Structure formats: C-alpha cells, structure tokens
Amino acid sequence: MDYHLNFNFVWKYADKLWWGLALSIELAFISILIGCVIGLALALAHSGGGRVVRSCVTAYVEFVRNVPLLLLIYLIFYGVPSIGGFAYDATESFVATLAVYSGAYLVEVFRAGLDAVPKGVIDASKAIGLTPWQRFVSVRLPIMLRIVLPSLSNVLISLFKDTSLASVIAVPELLYGANWIKTNTFRQVEVWLVVWPMYLVTGYLILVALRQVERRFSLNRQR
Amino acid sequence: MIDFALKTLPFLWEGLTVTLYVSAMVVALSLVAGVLMGIGFTYGPRWLRFLLRVYSDILRGTPLLVLIFSVYYLMPFAGVNLNPLPAAVIALSAFKTAHVGEIVRGALQSIAAGQTDAAKAIGLTFAQRLAYVILPQGLRRFLPPWVNSVTEAVKGSSLVSLVGIVDLMLASQQVIGRTYEPMPVYVLAAFMYFLINYSLSVASRRLEARYAYIRE
Numbered sequence: 001m002d003y004h005l006n007f008n009f010v011w012k013y014a015d016k017l018w019w020g021l022a023l024s025i026e027l028a029f030i031s032i033l034i035g036c037v038i039g040l041a042l043a044l045a046h047s048g049g050g051r052v053v054r055s056c057v058t059a060y061v062e063f064v065r066n067v068p069l070l071l072l073i074y075l076i077f078y079g080v081p082s083i084g085g086f087a088y089d090a091t092e093s094f095v096a097t098l099a100v101y102s103g104a105y106l107v108e109v110f111r112a113g114l115d116a117v118p119k120g121v122i123d124a125s126k127a128i129g130l131t132p133w134q135r136f137v138s139v140r141l142p143i144m145l146r147i148v149l150p151s152l153s154n155v156l157i158s159l160f161k162d163t164s165l166a167s168v169i170a171v172p173e174l175l176y177g178a179n180w181i182k183t184n185t186f187r188q189v190e191v192w193l194v195v196w197p198m199y200l201v202t203g204y205l206i207l208v209a210l211r212q213v214e215r216r217f218s219l220n221r222q223r
Numbered sequence: 224m225i226d227f228a229l230k231t232l233p234f235l236w237e238g239l240t241v242t243l244y245v246s247a248m249v250v251a252l253s254l255v256a257g258v259l260m261g262i263g264f265t266y267g268p269r270w271l272r273f274l275l276r277v278y279s280d281i282l283r284g285t286p287l288l289v290l291i292f293s294v295y296y297l298m299p300f301a302g303v304n305l306n307p308l309p310a311a312v313i314a315l316s317a318f319k320t321a322h323v324g325e326i327v328r329g330a331l332q333s334i335a336a337g338q339t340d341a342a343k344a345i346g347l348t349f350a351q352r353l354a355y356v357i358l359p360q361g362l363r364r365f366l367p368p369w370v371n372s373v374t375e376a377v378k379g380s381s382l383v384s385l386v387g388i389v390d391l392m393l394a395s396q397q398v399i400g401r402t403y404e405p406m407p408v409y410v411l412a413a414f415m416y417f418l419i420n421y422s423l424s425v426a427s428r429r430l431e432a433r434y435a436y437i438r439e
Contacts, residue, residue, distance in 0.1 A: 066374060066420035067413045071381060071412060071416060075406075075413065078399070079405045080406075162286070164286035165382075175286070175289060175292075188296045195289060196290075199289055
C-alpha cells in the first residue's frame with residue numbers, strides 16, 4: 001500500500017463541507033415543517049372526509065411510499081417542469097420533493113396520533129362547552145403533537161440522511177461538497193473518511209437533542 | 224403516447240431486470256447475515272452484542288448513498304478492486320443486514336421467556352431450542368416487517384444508478400437522454416417500482432393480519 005493519507009486538501013476546502021452540512025440540516029428542517037402541514041391536513045381530511053377524499057389520500061401515501069426517493073427527486077426536478085412549462089432551482093425543487101415525501105409518512109403518523117388522543121378528554125372538552133375549533137386547537141392538537149413527538153424525530157433523522165440525495169441535482173449540501181472536493185483534488189479516501197463521521201455525528205447529535213425535547217414534552221413525565 | 228411507451232419499454236425492462244437482480248442479491252445476503260446477527264444480538268456474549276450494536280448503529284446512522292460511495296471508493300484503498308456492481312451490492316447488503324438484524328432481534332426477544340425455560344426443562348440443546356421452539360415462533364413476528372423491509376431494498380437499489388449500474392433508474396435516465404421526454408418515462412418507471420413494492424406491502428399487511436392472533 002503506497003497511498004499516503006493527506007487530509008490537507010480536505011481541510012483546505014472544509015468550508016464547503018461545513019456549509020454543506022448546514023444546508024443539509026436546513027433542508028431537513030424546512031422539509032419536515034412543510035411535510036407536517038401536508039401530513040396534518042391530509043390526516044384530518046382522511047378522518048373527516050368522504051370516500052373520495054379518503055382514497056385520494058391513500059393513493060398519495062401509497063404512491064410516495066412505494067417509489068424510490070431518487071425517482072421522486074428526478075420526477076419533480078426534471079419531469080414536472082417539462083410539462084408545466086416552468087423551471088425552479090434545484091434547492092426549491094428538492095425541498096418540495098422532500099416535503100411531499102415526508103408528508104406521506106407523516107399522514108400515517110398524525111392519523112395514529114389523532115386516534116391515540118383519549119376519548120374522555122374530547123368528551124370533557126365538549127362538556128365544558130368548547131366549540132369544535134377550540135376543541136381541536138387547544139385540546140386535540142396539543143395532545144396529539146406530544147404523542148407523535150418521538151415519531152416526528154425519527155422522521156427528521158431519516159430526512160436528514162435523505163438530504164444526501166440532493167447532491168444528484170446539484171444542491172450544494174454535504175455530499176455535494178464531498179463530491180466537489182473529490183473531483184477537484186482526487187483525495188477521495190480522505191473525503192469519505194471525513195464525511196462519513198460528519199453524517200454520523202450530526203445525526204447522533206440531532207437525535208440526542210430531540211430526545212431531550214421528547215422528555216420535556218412527554219405525557220408520562222414524572223411531575 | 225402508447226407508441227412512445229412501447230418503444231421505451233424494452234430499455235426499461237432491461238433496467239428492471241438489473242434492479243430485480245440487485246434487490247434479490249441484497250435481500251438474500253442480508254437475510255442470511257441478518258438472521259445470524261439477530262441471533263448474536265439475543266444470545267451472544269456481551270462483547271459480541273456490543274460489537275453488533277456498534278455495527279448496527281453506525282450502518283443505520285449513515286445515509287445509504289454515502290455508504291455506497293464510501294464502499295465504492297474506499298475498497299480500492301484497502302487493496303480490493305471492485306466493479307461497481309459488487310461494491311454496490313456489498314454496501315446495500317451491509318446496510319440491509321443491520322435492519323434485518325434488528326427485526327430478528329425484536330422477533331426473538333418478543334418470545335416469552337417461559338418458552339425457553341420449558342424447552343430447557345425437556346432437555347433440548349441450544350440448537351434444538353432454536354430450531355424447534357424459538358425460530359418457528361419468531362418467524363411469525365419476523366415475516367411481516369421483513370417483507371415490508373424488502374420494499375426498502377428495492378427502493379434503495381435505485382441508488383446503484385449513481386455508481387453507473389444501468390438499473391431501472393439509470394435506464395430511464397438514458398432513455399430520457401435520447402428522447403428528451405422526461406415525464407412519461409419517469410411515470411413509467413415509477414409505475415414499475417410501484418407495482419413491485421405495492422404488491423410487497425400488500426403481502427406484508429396480509430401476513431400481519433394472518434399472524435395477528437399471536438400478537439397479544
């Protein structure tokens with residue numbers, strides 16, 4: 001083995017990796033926020049709507065869950081503009097994709113969460129005379145959110161990992177930065193040895209932070 | 224439109240066979256390794272359980288694409304020169320093994336301790352306990368999530384297109400490169416993926432309903 005590890009090139013362009021990492025995290029957070037809106041709206045539509053609405057929601061969920069994310073990314077970035085007659089930049093398109101993608105998973109999460117809100121609490125809020133809107137906003141929604149929090153953090157972690165796919169449409173996130181350094185310096189071994197731990201450690205840190213949040217808002221918290 | 228679909232179909236079909244081939248390899252390899260891993264997880268000595276935990280957490284914490292690139296580019300550094308196909312299959316299988324291992328662990332640990340005690344009491348050896356008592360019962364809890372995880376393998380196999388293997392994903396890209404008609408080709412490819420994965424999800428749900436009686 002005559003290869004000598006030389007990390008200098010990686011350090012020289014380290015800002016590409018740091019900014020890439022920041023963008024990865026940002027993409028995951030923005031996507032899950034939009035995904036939550038989609039997921040919650042569709043979960044409510046599913047539980048309150050008629051048969052047509054229901055089957056539309058189910059079709060959306062099943063389609064997204066059974067197609068590779070990579071295909072969805074291409075479909076939305078190259079496919080949709082080609083028939084829509086418009087173009088958007090890669091980052092917007094990727095956020096849209098990841099939001100649509102996470103939305104499909106979050107519909108299921110929110111549906112389970114809404115079902116898990118105890119009936120007695122809803123009845124109690126009816127009994128004290130809250131309007132349906134008040135019941136939803138100040139009773140069902142907060143309890144549901146606290147129930148689904150662990151699932152939400154799992155989805156967020158997995159979205160963070162999925163942001164690595166954004167590199168295929170040239171969104172300058174972490175993996176794109178890695179590929180850039182690789183093609184420009186040919187120091188591929190060093191790049192992967194740095195980028196792999198970066199993903200691992202960041203994912204782990206996000207997980208630890210979210211577990212703290214979960215503990216803070218857990219319904220079974222010791223008082 | 225239909226004419227167009229008929230013309231592109233042979234190319235996509237060729238890609239589809241590669242996708243199915245890669246998925247089948249990954250599913251088979253990860254099944255064998257994952258079952259061993261799950262058994263090690265449940266019955267192994269402490270150091271083995273620790274090593275498996277580290278392996279599983281690292282693999283599941285890495286984006287699959289990073290893993291594929293790392294294996295593809297780091298293997299030559301370790302003195303092994305691999306073609307893209309074996310490198311991708313190794314990366315996908317290593318990733319999948321961690322997931323299958325966790326499913327097996329969950330299935331084995333869900334079996335009541337009394338079963339093991341009873342099997343010990345009638346004098347079965349460890350191998351016999353495993354073969355006649357634990358694994359048959361564990362199988363029912365293992366199958367539904369595992370069949371579901373096969374869809375993940377099929378979806379994950381689309382990433383091999385990024386190291387230059389002409390699977391369904393790259394085949395559709397190539398067709399688009401020639402025809403400049405992205406939408407119909409992507410929709411066709413999506414439909415193919417959907418057909419495979421949806422039938423697997425339905426099978427998983429059926430199995431789950433069938434074995435639901437034992438889930439108490």
